[in-house]
Amino acid sequence: MSNSYAQPILRTADLSEALGIVERLLGIANLQDLEIDFDGLVFSADVLAPLLELLPHAQWYAKGDTGGSSEKGDDPSAHFPVRFRAFAEEPEMVGPFLDAVGDSLATVRWDFMGWPEAPEVGLGTGGTRGAFVTLGVNVRDLDLKESSTDYTVWVHVKYVEAKRAPWLAAQVGLSVIGDLVMAPY
Template identity: 70%
Template sequence: MSNSYAQPIFRTTDLSAGLRVVERLLAIADLRELEIDYEAHVSSARTLTPLFELLPWATWYTEGDGDASSEAGDDPSAHLPIRFRACAEVPETVPVFLEALHDTPATVRWDFEGWPAAPEVGLGTGGSRGAFVTLCVNVRDLDLYEPATDHTVFVHVKQIEAERAPWLAAQVGLQVVGDLVTAPY
């Protein structure tokens, strides 16, 4: 699987405003095969418990010196902080996931079939390899390394279609607010 490239187009302290931007972007996307991926840097049982109640099949691992993981059958609550990940979820899980986070850094990524054609910038329909929207919650970056008190919406595109990101921002009345970056996984 190749990586997409992502560009931030909206930053806010109001999570519901971030979700509204995501909804506007999804309204112009080809949502066939829509799936949601989650990642969080969980450091408290207050967050861990509801996340695993919602997504009991999620995977996790420790970062740094530890080597505990769901694959090894370890107890995640005994190894906090952990990196929590759930993939291919249904959209209905998003509100409950967000409610469980509190101040936990996390990403919610909407993965779908493709972006619409962007004839103004010379691009046809964008395929699934670079068609995502990510909402970074309590964090500024897609890798969960820069905790923040705000939230950022990123659009993902193929590297050779970098001009699609500002075009997408313009379609929802916004403009890019940062550089194009390589997205994880």
């Protein structure tokens, strides 16, 4: 499988505005098989403990040279910062995750069946590989490297359907605000 490509369409200090745009995008998507993926860079036990309680099957691994991980059964408090990941979660977990993540860098990715037809740009229905919406929390990139104090919404598309990203932005009254980039995982 190939990676999707993502393009930012909104940057805001208002979480409710960002979630409103996500909701509007999801309103035009085929939400069959909807699941949520969480990713974060966590710097303290005060944030990680509630996240692990909320999502007990989540995985973590050390970002530094210590090599610690949940797979090895290590104590995360000896390995900060840690990368936190949970896949195929229910949509109801988004609110509690956002409450627990605090000032950590994080993303929430909605994964679903496909985008609608975009005849104005010559595209049929978009399939699963390029059908995501991501909300960035305290981060300006999808790799969790560039911290910020705001929220970013990205739409994901297939590279060969790059014209779909500005079309999607226009469907919610916005335009793209950055480059199309290859998304991780």
